Amino acid sequence: MEQVFDRLAATYSDLPRDHVARTVANAHDRFHDSTIREFIPLLVERRARAELSSSGSLLVWSS
Template sequence: MAMDAREEEAIQAVVERLTEAYSTTRAPEEIEAAVAEAHASFTDRPVRDFVPVLVERKARAALDNPSTAE
């Protein structure tokens, strides 16, 4: 499913927030990869309204503790 412009902007905002939050501990590439992986896990979900929020939570969990991330 293709991402609409609103979702794309929201995901980019997640990347920006997490880059700022993790700037001292994670490389930007790691953050982008965590967000991309989290976002990919919601690809087949029909309701898209909350995907950015869920992506941010999942990416934060992966960045906080990579050994326990799904």
């Protein structure tokens, strides 16, 4: 998960790092009971990226 966080923190450097970390953690929590563990990092990154993309546009509009 650290690599996922690092990639997303670099991509979304305009967002606070703690926001990115919370988003990754929340996405990871959704897959806690998954039986196929190999794909969790990929799924977490996709979900977190989608959430960060939408929150990034919300942050731009709110400033």
